[in-house]
Amino acid sequence: MAEEKKGELGSELSRRQFFTKLGLGSLSIAAVGTAAFSYQYLEPNVLYEPSPVVNAGKPDRYPLDSVTLDVNNGIYIIHSQEGYFSLSAVCTHLGCMTAWKQELGIIACPCHGSKFEQNGKKIEGPAPKPLPWKRVWLNDDGDLLVDRSTDVPPLARDSFVRV
Amino acid sequence: MAKTVDQYFDDLQQTRVWRSIFRSGTGSSTLKRALAIQQNVFLHLFSTKVRTRMLSFSATWYLGTLTLGTFLILVATGIPLMLYYHPSVPQAYADTKDLQFVVSSGMFLRNLHRWSAHAMVFLVFAHMFKVFYRGAYRTPREFNWVIGVVLLLITLLLSYTGYLLPWDQLAYWAITVGSNIASAVPLVGEKIHFLLLGGNAVNANALLRFYVLHCMILPLAAIFFVAIHFWRIRKDGGLYSHASEPATLRAASKDAAAATEAQ
Numbered sequence: 460m461a462e463e464k465k466g467e468l469g470s471e472l473s474r475r476q477f478f479t480k481l482g483l484g485s486l487s488i489a490a491v492g493t494a495a496f497s498y499q500y501l502e503p504n505v506l507y508e509p510s511p512v513v514n515a516g517k518p519d520r521y522p523l524d525s526v527t528l529d530v531n532n533g534i535y536i537i538h539s540q541e542g543y544f545s546l547s548a549v550c551t552h553l554g555c556m557t558a559w560k561q562e563l564g565i566i567a568c569p570c571h572g573s574k575f576e577q578n579g580k581k582i583e584g585p586a587p588k589p590l591p592w593k594r595v596w597l598n599d600d601g602d603l604l605v606d607r608s609t610d611v612p613p614l615a616r617d618s619f620v621r622v
Numbered sequence: 623m624a625k626t627v628d629q630y631f632d633d634l635q636q637t638r639v640w641r642s643i644f645r646s647g648t649g650s651s652t653l654k655r656a657l658a659i660q661q662n663v664f665l666h667l668f669s670t671k672v673r674t675r676m677l678s679f680s681a682t683w684y685l686g687t688l689t690l691g692t693f694l695i696l697v698a699t700g701i702p703l704m705l706y707y708h709p710s711v712p713q714a715y716a717d718t719k720d721l722q723f724v725v726s727s728g729m730f731l732r733n734l735h736r737w738s739a740h741a742m743v744f745l746v747f748a749h750m751f752k753v754f755y756r757g758a759y760r761t762p763r764e765f766n767w768v769i770g771v772v773l774l775l776i777t778l779l780l781s782y783t784g785y786l787l788p789w790d791q792l793a794y795w796a797i798t799v800g801s802n803i804a805s806a807v808p809l810v811g812e813k814i815h816f817l818l819l820g821g822n823a824v825n826a827n828a829l830l831r832f833y834v835l836h837c838m839i840l841p842l843a844a845i846f847f848v849a850i851h852f853w854r855i856r857k858d859g860g861l862y863s864h865a866s867e868p869a870t871l872r873a874a875s876k877d878a879a880a881a882t883e884a885q
Contacts, residue, residue, distance in 0.1 A: 506821050553799040570799060 511608035515595075518543055518603050518622045526559040526566075526577060534593060534605055535559065535566070537577065542619030545593040545605045546579045552586040566590065579613055589613065595620045642765040645857055663853045685749035690848070692742035696780075697841065699735040707787070709833035711826045714789035739781055746777050766854040769847055776844045783836035786829060797824050797832070 472480075513532045521527055521538040528535055528548055533556060535546040546566075550557050555570035565582060566575040573586035581589045594609040597620060611618040625633075634640055635648045646657035660666045706725055707717045721728040750770065753759055759767035786797045801824065805815035820827030 501817050501820075503820050503827060506827075508821055508823065508825060552802075554802040555795060555799065570795070 511606055513605045513607060514598075515545070515603040515605055517601060518597070518620070526561075528559050530556060532605075532607065534607060536603065536605070539577075539619075542621040543595060543603060544619050545595045546590045547593060547607065548590070550586055551588040551590065552584070557590070592618050594618075597622070642762065645762070661857065663850050667849070667853065683752065685745055685752050689742060689745040689749055692738045692745060693844065693848070695738040696735060696742065699731045699738065700837065700841075702731055703735060704837060709787070709830050711789070711829060714787065714829060718788040718790070739784060743777060743781055746774055750774065763854070763858045766851060766858060769851045769854065773844065773847050773851060776840055776847065780836060780840045780844070783832045783840065786824070786832045787836065789829060794824055797828065801828075 509532075513529065513534060515529065515534075515536050518538070521536050521543065523538055524540070526535055526537050530548075533548045535548050537544050537546060548557050548566075549555075550568040550570065550573055552568065552571055552573050555568050557566050557568045557573070557575065560567050564577065566577065566579075567573070568586065571585050573584055574582040575586070575590050576582060579590035579592060591610040592613045594606040594611050595618075596604055598604050603620065632648070635644075644661075646654065646661040648654070703721065706721050706728065708714065718732075721732050723729070753767070753770065782797075782800060786793045801815055801818055804818060805811040807814055816822065818828075818831070819825070820831050
């Protein structure tokens with residue numbers, strides 16, 4: 460009987476309880492809003508980063524069977540028998556800049572020792588993935604352009620530029 | 623009858639985790655209400671008593687105090703270094719060189735900052751080992767161990783963010799590698815990487831973010847947690863409390879006492 464009474468009383472909100480709930484509720488909503496706006500604020504809407512498209516100059520700058528590292532843009536321009544293609548020079552392990560080792564004929568990373576073939580294929584780790592191929596094409600002036608933001612399938616016919 | 627929210631909250635307050643974080647018990651008696659104020663670091667910073675025994679060198683080797691010492695040196699040298707350092711891509715490296723070779727006493731301040739940072743990381747680990755092997759993480763000090771782990775992370779983050787500021791090759795590639803490690807977090811890794819650097823690569827935004835983290839956010843967080851850490855030491859019975867020693871140590875001291883009495 461006493462329990463019943465208690466239940467009845469508990470279901471009825473006093474003025475104080477009502478305002479406590481109202482206050483805490485509004486604060487919670489405000490806190491969620493603040494968190495959302497803080498997250499948006501921390502994410503930049505405009506980036507002043509270099510364009511992903513790089514002009515690599517005239518194709519005849521690159522002799523046949525050569526691998527050229529563009530260290531500022533983090534790409535290789537490779538002139539092979541099949542044509543010109545471009546590889547990302549950024550190691551797929553932790554983002555260090557790899558280097559072409561002419562005497563060994565491989566691409567090697569100085570940070571943790573990953574090794575890649577001239578076509579980007581992984582020889583040994585710790586890199587988890589091969590070096591990605593990047594889209595290459597010729598513009599109207601006959602310059603070789605590379606889009607660093609677009610990967611293309613390795614060794615595919617369309618992934619080469621032939622001059 | 624189903625439990626009400628209040629009853630769930632009461633149950634929560636009885637759990638071991640809750641009782642390790644909030645030292646005062648529950649209830650509305652005058653004593654409990656006084657304790658709620660007295661046992662809250664933000665409302666009652668100074669502890670009501672200190673045992674002389676806890677100040678003895680043998681208890682701690684002062685490893686925690688020495689860590690605080692290096693932190694104070696880092697604040698005292700870091701603020702003057704900020705007067706000559708611009709966190710911008712064209713200036714950061716040149717300013718660092720100026721501090722090292724042109725500014726009067728700049729080399730002294732910068733090297734003191736650097737060596738204190740190394741010493742602080744070393745001392746934090748030494749302090750942690752000491753606490754671990756002395757069993758000083760046991761009840762009622764579990765929560766202070768947790769705060770200590772937070773302080774260890776803050777110390778490492780302070781080291782990491784400070785590493786980028788000279789803006790040399792070493793700094794650039796260390797932060798490239800380190801931030802790429804962050805992107806290995808499942809699902810949100812790329813997002814964390816982007817927010818940390820304020821972009822897709824280590825650039826002007828990343829330098830400024832690391833500078834703000836290094837000089838404002840992380841030191842303030844460290845001070846906040848250090849305040850709780852120190853205050854909890856006193857509240858939890860001081861640095862040296864016989865009751866929380868490992869049982870083996872107690873037994874050994876008993877044997878030693880018995881041997882002395884027998885002589």
